[in-house]
Amino acid sequence: MLLSCNKGKKFNSEEWKHHDVLAGSRLSMVDDLIGSKILISKSKNQVVDLLGENEFSDAFGYSVWYKSEFLGVDPIERKDLIINFSPDSIVRDVILEGWKLDEDGNIIKVSSKDL
Numbered sequence: 001m002l003l004s005c006n007k008g009k010k011f012n013s014e015e016w017k018h019h020d021v022l023a024g025s026r027l028s029m030v031d032d033l034i035g036s037k038i039l040i041s042k043s044k045n046q047v048v049d050l051l052g053e054n055e056f057s058d059a060f061g062y063s064v065w066y067k068s069e070f071l072g073v074d075p076i077e078r079k080d081l082i083i084n085f086s087p088d089s090i091v092r093d094v095i096l097e098g099w100k101l102d103e104d105g106n107i108i109k110v111s112s113k114d115l
Contacts, residue, residue, distance in 0.1 A: 008032060017052040026066070027079060034081075034094050044089045054083075061085070076101040077110075 009028040016033075019025045033039070039047060047064075048054075054064035066081040077100040084092045098110030 011036065011038060013050045016050070026081070030079075030081060030096055034096065037094075039083060039091045039094050042091045044085060047083060047091060056080075061089075062087070 008031045011029045011033040016026055016029060039050070042050070044061075044064075051066060055067050056065040057063065063082055063084050066083075067078060077098070079096055079098045082095050082097055084094075086092045099107055100110055102108050
């Protein structure tokens, strides 16, 4: 189980696309989305059809990020769904990563075991 405190919910494409980041509606579907491996071997276009346009990507387009949830009122902590693609634009893997700001305002990665 990826998120033991998560109230698991079946992945729903329309609900994912029309989410409320502050309410954590995406986060409730992450276990199913990752565990079912629904995205593995899909093309970038198929991913966009299922999840909508991504919020961030790397310079080469090999990884894309979707915001899953902000933690707390002030968005200083966040969990992101990261989808990694092969050079031929096919999904290689899907992971959940956490990020937060430290006391100096630097972004630090939260260990996946703490998610």
